[in-house]
Amino acid sequence: MRGPRPAHAAGPAFPMRLTVPVLLLIVLVAAGSAPAAQTSNATLNASINSAARLSLSSAALTFPDADPDTSPSIQAAQGPITVTAKARTSPNGTVTLTVRATDELRSGLNTIPASNITWVASGAGFTNGTLSATTAQPIATWSGSGERTGAHTFFFRNLWSYATGTYTLTMVYTLSAA
Amino acid sequence: MRRLTPLLAFLFLLPSPALAQKLELAVSLSPAIITFSSGDPDTVPLLTAPPLQLTYRIRGNGNSPWSLTVLAAGDLIAGASRIDISNVTWVATPAPPFQNGTLSKTVPQRIASGTGNVNPDSIGSISFRLANSWTYDLGSYTQTILFTLSAP
Numbered sequence: 001m002r003g004p005r006p007a008h009a010a011g012p013a014f015p016m017r018l019t020v021p022v023l024l025l026i027v028l029v030a031a032g033s034a035p036a037a038q039t040s041n042a043t044l045n046a047s048i049n050s051a052a053r054l055s056l057s058s059a060a061l062t063f064p065d066a067d068p069d070t071s072p073s074i075q076a077a078q079g080p081i082t083v084t085a086k087a088r089t090s091p092n093g094t095v096t097l098t099v100r101a102t103d104e105l106r107s108g109l110n111t112i113p114a115s116n117i118t119w120v121a122s123g124a125g126f127t128n129g130t131l132s133a134t135t136a137q138p139i140a141t142w143s144g145s146g147e148r149t150g151a152h153t154f155f156f157r158n159l160w161s162y163a164t165g166t167y168t169l170t171m172v173y174t175l176s177a178a
Numbered sequence: 179m180r181r182l183t184p185l186l187a188f189l190f191l192l193p194s195p196a197l198a199q200k201l202e203l204a205v206s207l208s209p210a211i212i213t214f215s216s217g218d219p220d221t222v223p224l225l226t227a228p229p230l231q232l233t234y235r236i237r238g239n240g241n242s243p244w245s246l247t248v249l250a251a252g253d254l255i256a257g258a259s260r261i262d263i264s265n266v267t268w269v270a271t272p273a274p275p276f277q278n279g280t281l282s283k284t285v286p287q288r289i290a291s292g293t294g295n296v297n298p299d300s301i302g303s304i305s306f307r308l309a310n311s312w313t314y315d316l317g318s319y320t321q322t323i324l325f326t327l328s329a330p
Contacts, residue, residue, distance in 0.1 A: 040207050042212055044266065047213075049216035
């Protein structure tokens with residue numbers, strides 16, 4: 001049988017019966033907080049450099065002979081030439097496609113100015129134009145990287161003044177990005 | 179206190195995984211930099227980086243499942259230009275536990291999973307690939323990806 005607690009037997013600042021469960025709780029919580037995940041970082045790097053690729057549906061154009069009175073303008077036998085231009089450039093950089101004749105139309109000693117060849121274009125960014133043997137003429141202009149497709153149909157100005165012969169010239173297409 | 183002693187002894191004798199066996203997870207990468215070299219999209223439609231070696235270890239996991247995920251911190255960025263991170267895929271071996279996938283910047287994507295422990299270290303090989311396109315702006319793109327090995 002217990003009597004009243006003497007005054008000098010007052011307990012510590014906190015009762016012992018509370019201490020053990022609290023310590024146990026701390027131990028269990030600490031043990032349960034073990035890391036359940038580990039991480040590691042990596043860095044992705046990608047270099048995107050300039051590149052361009054141009055393709056034409058036909059590498060040759062032929063204008064058949066015709067009476068200038070009935071056919072003052074002769075369309076190329078191949079019909080529309082499809083142009084596919086692919087280019088990478090800086091954001092909003094300009095992509096330009098030009099064409100230039102390396103010489104006038106020539107048949108032996110006879111010549112016909114390259115400017116007698118014109119084209120009509122279709123497709124976003126493509127423009128009509130006239131061939132030149134001295135200055136590259138713009139065919140198309142775009143902004144930014146991408147792949148574009150258009151077409152241009154060539155015409156030959158037919159005149160009675162031409163000397164007979166088989167005339168040829170070479171056209172150089174240039175795709176550039178700035 | 180005397181009344182609590184048997185209870186304490188009982189509690190400490192309980193088979194607690196957290197107390198009996200400490201969970202240890204480790205994951206490391208080599209190299210930690212993954213580089214895609216530029217190429218013509220017509221001839222190189224997929225830019226492939228050299229394989230990444232991933233070393234991982236799992237101890238104290240009992241028969242519980244574990245998973246390894248990867249999450250991108252964002253798109254590939256070069257100044258104002260971006261390449262959507264979903265253009266980056268990976269091929270991982272051995273399978274299982276590794277699996278192929280596509281990077282995401284919003285949802286961690288599982289790259290490997292299993293159950294139990296992996297001890298000693300195990301190694302996986304991961305080849306990242308970037309879908310090449312003419313529409314990309316010129317630039318040096320970069321982004322961080324985070325691998326997370328986790329067990330419940």
